[in-house]
Amino acid sequence: MPIVLGPNRYGKAENRVVRIYRDQARHEIRDINVSTALRGAFAGAHLFGDQSQVLPTDSQKQTAYSFAKEKGLVTIEAYALELGRHFADTVEYVDSARIEVEEFLWQRVSAGGIEHDHTWVRSGQEVRTAAVTIEGHGDDQSATVIAGFKDLTILKSTGSEFAGFYEDGYTLLEPTNDRVMATSLVAQWRYVGTDVDWNAAYEGIKTILIEKFATLHSLALQQTLFEMGKAALEAYDSLAEIRFVAPNKHHFVYNLEPFGVENNNEVFNADDRPYGLIQVSVLRDELPAAPAAWDSYTGLV
Amino acid sequence: MPIVLGPNRYGKAENRVVRIYRDQARHEIRDINVSTALRGAFAGAHLFGDQSQVLPTDSQKQTAYSFAKEKGLVTIEAYALELGRHFADTVEYVDSARIEVEEFLWQRVSAGGIEHDHTWVRSGQEVRTAAVTIEGHGDDQSATVIAGFKDLTILKSTGSEFAGFYEDGYTLLEPTNDRVMATSLVAQWRYVGTDVDWNAAYEGIKTILIEKFATLHSLALQQTLFEMGKAALEAYDSLAEIRFVAPNKHHFVYNLEPFGVENNNEVFNADDRPYGLIQVSVLRDELPAAPAAWDSYTGLV
Amino acid sequence: MPIVLGPNRYGKAENRVVRIYRDQARHEIRDINVSTALRGAFAGAHLFGDQSQVLPTDSQKQTAYSFAKEKGLVTIEAYALELGRHFADTVEYVDSARIEVEEFLWQRVSAGGIEHDHTWVRSGQEVRTAAVTIEGHGDDQSATVIAGFKDLTILKSTGSEFAGFYEDGYTLLEPTNDRVMATSLVAQWRYVGTDVDWNAAYEGIKTILIEKFATLHSLALQQTLFEMGKAALEAYDSLAEIRFVAPNKHHFVYNLEPFGVENNNEVFNADDRPYGLIQVSVLRDELPAAPAAWDSYTGLV
Amino acid sequence: MPIVLGPNRYGKAENRVVRIYRDQARHEIRDINVSTALRGAFAGAHLFGDQSQVLPTDSQKQTAYSFAKEKGLVTIEAYALELGRHFADTVEYVDSARIEVEEFLWQRVSAGGIEHDHTWVRSGQEVRTAAVTIEGHGDDQSATVIAGFKDLTILKSTGSEFAGFYEDGYTLLEPTNDRVMATSLVAQWRYVGTDVDWNAAYEGIKTILIEKFATLHSLALQQTLFEMGKAALEAYDSLAEIRFVAPNKHHFVYNLEPFGVENNNEVFNADDRPYGLIQVSVLRDELPAAPAAWDSYTGLV
Incomplete structure (x- = not known):
């Protein structure tokens, strides 16, 4: 060949x-x-x-x-x-x-x-x-716009659970009904068309995403992300889809028992690596996909 | 919708x-x-x-x-x-x-x-x-292996040209027939099958890539990359395709004329940003593509 | 020996x-x-x-x-x-x-x-x-507190000059009476004693530093830093000294003349390296120095 | 004041x-x-x-x-x-x-x-x-040279202990007689005078440091560093002193017992933070100190 x-x-x-x-x-x-x-x-x-x-x-x-x-x-x-x-x-x-x-x-x-x-x-x-x-070129020319942000570090100190999960022979994790949930969020959304008030849309979508993160009682980071994306698409008809990359920045409750100190979800070790990593997209059904729009050139976005 | x-x-x-x-x-x-x-x-x-x-x-x-x-x-x-x-x-x-x-x-x-x-x-x-x-699963299961490296910083101090290029109204660059060419190379190659001596193939392919970079008189970083990939595919039948990401790490000849000092491609400023960035793939024709294999999860590879 | x-x-x-x-x-x-x-x-x-x-x-x-x-x-x-x-x-x-x-x-x-x-x-x-x-230990114990911040990136788009400087045989720079001045400021101040309202002092000193940077017409980054430090020491008797590390983050006016485009200090290239780097301390005279307080253990502060 | x-x-x-x-x-x-x-x-x-x-x-x-x-x-x-x-x-x-x-x-x-x-x-x-x-200036001019390296990451997979340490109420650590010891070494040495074969000295000192790290059975990273410095000063009369900054890059034995897998110091988690951090100097007694020589301008060295 x-x-x-x-x-x-x-x-x-x-x-x-x-x-x-x-x-x-x-x-x-x-x-x-x-x-x-x-x-x-x-x-x-x-x-x-x-x-x-x-x-x-x-x-x-x-x-x-x-x-x-x-x-x-x-x-x-x-x-x-x-x-x-x-x-x-x-x-x-x-x-x-x-x-x-x-x-x-x-x-x-x-x-x-x-x-x-x-x-x-x-x-x-x-x-x-x-x-x-x-x-x-010319009449056949298409223009696709993706907007968004990265490095939005957001944390909630309660209102997040992780329980009832699947277990295999390597599962040691204990379920929890109250944990710190934190991520350094990347969000990117694709617009339908280019007739958009870019700044207003940016501010509006960002606000919706943050508010949903704050107010939704979370059973899973996956659920939170889906609901964030759904809320943005419901509010903005100009959105075709939204994608998230969300590292689960683990905050482990620090064991102070050996020192006779009670730690009721008050002191945490913010760990670096490894971290959970979730990628998810939320989209308006029946719209054509736009794979070229998502073909990143640099690590910038 | x-x-x-x-x-x-x-x-x-x-x-x-x-x-x-x-x-x-x-x-x-x-x-x-x-x-x-x-x-x-x-x-x-x-x-x-x-x-x-x-x-x-x-x-x-x-x-x-x-x-x-x-x-x-x-x-x-x-x-x-x-x-x-x-x-x-x-x-x-x-x-x-x-x-x-x-x-x-x-x-x-x-x-x-x-x-x-x-x-x-x-x-x-x-x-x-x-x-x-x-x-x-089972008999329908497929396994695809991509191997490679990143952060291989390689430089040649002569044997590289950049001339005869297209010019528009924003073109100020002067052609050159002797320049420093340097990159921090990412190379990833996809194997056909999994019956491969992984270490031997890795060492062999890496050697071919480096030797071609060194010995080819370069008219363009694009040409160098294509010839590197072609040489690897010619030598290893187990390779289906190879992809490169190559920042052109600019080394600008420093102007010492104001000080009466001759600079015959001897003193350079190694600039940080911006940099040229080339992405290219070389592949064996008629083989089916494998898009899922290239769908990166992290920035790791 | x-x-x-x-x-x-x-x-x-x-x-x-x-x-x-x-x-x-x-x-x-x-x-x-x-x-x-x-x-x-x-x-x-x-x-x-x-x-x-x-x-x-x-x-x-x-x-x-x-x-x-x-x-x-x-x-x-x-x-x-x-x-x-x-x-x-x-x-x-x-x-x-x-x-x-x-x-x-x-x-x-x-x-x-x-x-x-x-x-x-x-x-x-x-x-x-x-x-x-x-x-x-005991009655001979001393406690010294240094507080401050780092990574405060601050920029003014006018109100800064750099002219009338010393010239030697390697001086090519042109003087300017209107430039962008930007830095990523490290400020550290040493308190006299430990009877301080830490949060109030932090906020107060930070505000003074930023306001002085903004409002002083600058003839030199050196001058701006000295006046910032002086203003902080004048306002807070609890301060013995303040030290700054200030990279001069160069914003070079981009030459658009070849394209017939006027650039009246409107478009800049924000360069990475090299950068000017100024270190300076402002102190209350006649107070004993505290060298141990400044002996950093990590790159943290 | x-x-x-x-x-x-x-x-x-x-x-x-x-x-x-x-x-x-x-x-x-x-x-x-x-x-x-x-x-x-x-x-x-x-x-x-x-x-x-x-x-x-x-x-x-x-x-x-x-x-x-x-x-x-x-x-x-x-x-x-x-x-x-x-x-x-x-x-x-x-x-x-x-x-x-x-x-x-x-x-x-x-x-x-x-x-x-x-x-x-x-x-x-x-x-x-x-x-x-x-x-x-002139006859009163002095020149001091510090040489060295940084980012030398070195690891030994046995031949290192940590036991018999002081314990307080916060001590949970178990002693070990066999651990992985790794560091990303910064070494800086000050020469007496400037009549030195710089490249030969650099290579010679680096070799001595690495060999001592490898061959000394280590009871403490402190001991290893001191012996490394001592060996360099013994071999090179031109050295006045040597300083090390050595993060103890922890490799924690991973607990595989829950999975019935034996781990005899074979599988480790290479942790990021926190890390032990040792700073130590070894010097030729009776030589005058040279504090200005150690007053770093940048984070470079």
């Missing part, structure tokens, strides 16, 4: 673009890490080292920085759409473009009780993400 | 298992990070919090440690096959199991010119990886 | 203790990483392997967890004082104890506009730190 | 300089991360924002790159001495200079059994380090 070139993709990863809006005394800031990737007629580069159809990754970088001014960087979704369409529409030999963005969030500082015009501290609560996939 | 549960998977990630063979004075060591993941009839846990069909991730952990003794841990591929088959064959409700392993390599220490029996230093050259996917 | 044992210290590093207060429906959480280190009559362990005077690091760990309940964990400064005094007072052969703590801060979640009783998200704005040194 | 400026220092951290020697077909490579820091008459910058005596950190960066060609980069010790003396001797207002270097080691690739001329893989076994301190 002959040996052939399979699927391939290339681009510039992790451009650290910072955009300041300073038209008024009260500045605005956007701080992102953006990666661009192209698919297309690049077999020549692989088979013969022929670069004549390859746009340098350096040119992709220049474009990413320039578009932060030319097109603006108000929401990462709109910016990524501009960038992806540019590559698909104007660069010969490109069949599809993928743009992945991490956004680092900043919080305006107060000085003397008043919000400061041009000083912020980085807010570490979560990293907002977007991934845009542009496929094809 | 109804909202439904989509694909899901759960398990225990990053069990840090160390196995010492000490039957003889000359010990052997295996040091791994292993993750286990299960798919199956787990809808109840998501929809109703019903755990009765869910094997705890803690039980999966216990099994991973116990199998290092029960079944042995000589090669990560054989160990992962044992573990994956165990879950698929003996745990009710499991349809498929995925085992991912990182192996940290150790090098025996010399003392007085003689190899020491029970002391090693960690060799940081690369991390060896394996990912095994077991699907189905 | 004889070869002898020099200064030495040992302990248990990075105990990840989580304490939940759950006496009322509205829980409270404290989440810390604590390290303990002891100095004393431990020469026997080094010279002869004699452990008879060595309290195991495991026992130190047990104590750290148990004290989170026995003594409570309301402020990291008070907790570290309890722990340090315990080792110095009750463990034979111990001459001095050092306790270092990182505190990860959590923010209570709102659900339906109401603060939730037992759910939080991790707030990544900064990591609060403390380092307590207990030396000696 | 007046508030005054205390000790301060500034410079450029983490310049990633790569130097290729290519005068012959067989190239050589040096790959370093270098930081420069200056002390001197910089009060004006802090007190008034007056930069007229401040050499920009950018100029320090330019010098670090240029010196890799001008002065060469054969050993990091000699390179750091050149750089430090340059700042102290030629830059007005500088009283002392500190240069810290990490060196990433590369191993030449073999192709067809022959060492390749210009291709290497990064060897991750350890990171070599140096820290040079230059104080004063």
Whole structure:
């Protein structure tokens, strides 16, 4: 059997673009890490080292920085759409473009009780993400937007059980009806279409997810995640599906009995490894799947 | 449209298992990070919090440690096959199991010119990886093995060009016929079948990849990667395909002209971000694809 | 000249203790990483392997967890004082104890506009730190408390200059009267005595530092740091000195001229390495120095 | 009491300089991360924002790159001495200079059994380090060199005990006469003078340390470290002192008894946190101490 070139993709990863809006005394800031990737007629580069159809990754970088001014960087979704369409529409030999963005969030500082015009501290609560996939040209062109966040570390100190589970010969775990449940959540949702108020949707969906995590009495992290996703899809018709990656960050009750100290779920060891790891998707039935939209280029999103 | 549960998977990630063979004075060591993941009839846990069909991730952990003794841990591929088959064959409700392993390599220490029996230093050259996917039961069961490595940082100080590329309005890059080419290589290859001498194949394939990187005069990192993959597939009939992820770790010639110092490709700035990023696969034509085999559970491999 | 044992210290590093207060429906959480280190009559362990005077690091760990309940964990400064005094007072052969703590801060979640009783998200704005040194026994015992934070990333988009600097033959830099100034600040301050309202002081000092960073028109990061420290010492008599470690996180104006795009300090490349790095202390004159208080055990603080 | 400026220092951290020697077909490579820091008459910058005596950190960066060609980069010790003396001797207002270097080691690739001329893989076994301190001017100038390594992960699977230790009310640990002992070693040694064959000394000292770790039957990690240091000082008259930082990377015997599986020190859990942490110095008595030499600027060494 002959040996052939399979699927391939290339681009510039992790451009650290910072955009300041300073038209008024009260500045605005956007701080992102953006990666661009192209698919297309690049077999020549692989088979013969022929670069004549390859746009340098350096040119992709220049474009990413320039578009932060030319097109603006108000929401990462709109910016990524501009960038992806540019590559698909104007660069010969490109069949599809993928743009992945991490956004680092900043919080305006107060000085003397008043919000400061041009000083912020980085807010570490979560990293907002977007991934845009542009496929094809002209009337056949499709655009898919995935938005979400990562690194949202959330914990509840009660209201979570783990009991009644399946047991095999390697099962030592004791059931519990009251445990700490914590995760560092990755959530990514796919929109139907691109006519979305990106910031409002982001804030609304994030709020729903957090509220459901807090208020649902949990019989399983799986159940919590499903209910979180279901609530988001029920509230936002623009959502086709949502996916979670949720490490179960174990908090083990520390045994203080040898020291005659009572520990009623008050002192825990927060362990590093291993950790439970749950991946789950919640989706609107009967909608077509979009596998290309989920084909990550970097570890960013 | 109804909202439904989509694909899901759960398990225990990053069990840090160390196995010492000490039957003889000359010990052997295996040091791994292993993750286990299960798919199956787990809808109840998501929809109703019903755990009765869910094997705890803690039980999966216990099994991973116990199998290092029960079944042995000589090669990560054989160990992962044992573990994956165990879950698929003996745990009710499991349809498929995925085992991912990182192996940290150790090098025996010399003392007085003689190899020491029970002391090693960690060799940081690369991390060896394996990912095994077991699907189905009984005669319909399939097992797919992907092996490879990550974090192999390799550099050549000449013998690499980048010229004749496509240019658009954002292209500032100058062509070069002599540059440093460096990457931190991820390589993963899929075997046909499981009747393989895992260690010999690993060493052989790794050697071929490194030699091709070294000896091919490179017109493009894309070309180098394709030729590396092609050479491995030509030499090993047991390989169905190989995939690379290769960041182009830029080494920029530092401008010393302002100081009257000549810099003939002698002093470089090794930049962190952004970096070019190439993903490419090389495959034997006419073989069926194996998408499930490439569906990573963790960032491990 | 004889070869002898020099200064030495040992302990248990990075105990990840989580304490939940759950006496009322509205829980409270404290989440810390604590390290303990002891100095004393431990020469026997080094010279002869004699452990008879060595309290195991495991026992130190047990104590750290148990004290989170026995003594409570309301402020990291008070907790570290309890722990340090315990080792110095009750463990034979111990001459001095050092306790270092990182505190990860959590923010209570709102659900339906109401603060939730037992759910939080991790707030990544900064990591609060403390380092307590207990030396000696009985009436000669001294206790020194250093408090502070790290990882406070702060940025101002104008109001910062860098001009009029010294130039040598390697100076290419152009002066600027308007630049982005950003740092990931480490601040540590030493208290006089231990009769301090730890939480109030922490919040007050942090606010002063941030406000000064925001409001001072900066001619140099050095100047900004000195004025920040001076303002804190002026406001808090309980402070003996304050030290800063401040990487100058460079934001380089991106050159968009080749594309005919104006960039009036609007688009920046946030570079990783290298970075300027400033270390500076501000102190109350005529107070005795406290070198032991600054002798870090881990990279924690 | 007046508030005054205390000790301060500034410079450029983490310049990633790569130097290729290519005068012959067989190239050589040096790959370093270098930081420069200056002390001197910089009060004006802090007190008034007056930069007229401040050499920009950018100029320090330019010098670090240029010196890799001008002065060469054969050993990091000699390179750091050149750089430090340059700042102290030629830059007005500088009283002392500190240069810290990490060196990433590369191993030449073999192709067809022959060492390749210009291709290497990064060897991750350890990171070599140096820290040079230059104080004063002219005849009063002193130069101190500390060399060493970090990240040397070393493990012995037997020949290590921990028993007979002191016990208090928090002691649960059982003594053991056979355990795995592992550490990720940091070793730093200070030379007397600068007339040293840097590479030979480095290799010789590293070999002695590793051999002693392997061959000494260990009653305590403390004992092992002391004997390692003593052996190095006995063999090298040019050494004034050596310091170790050694995390005790715990390998806990995994309990397989519930599964009826014997575990005779064969299967371990390699735990992350917490870890024992030992700091110890071994020194030649009667030599003057050199505290400035140990005043680290970055986390590099």
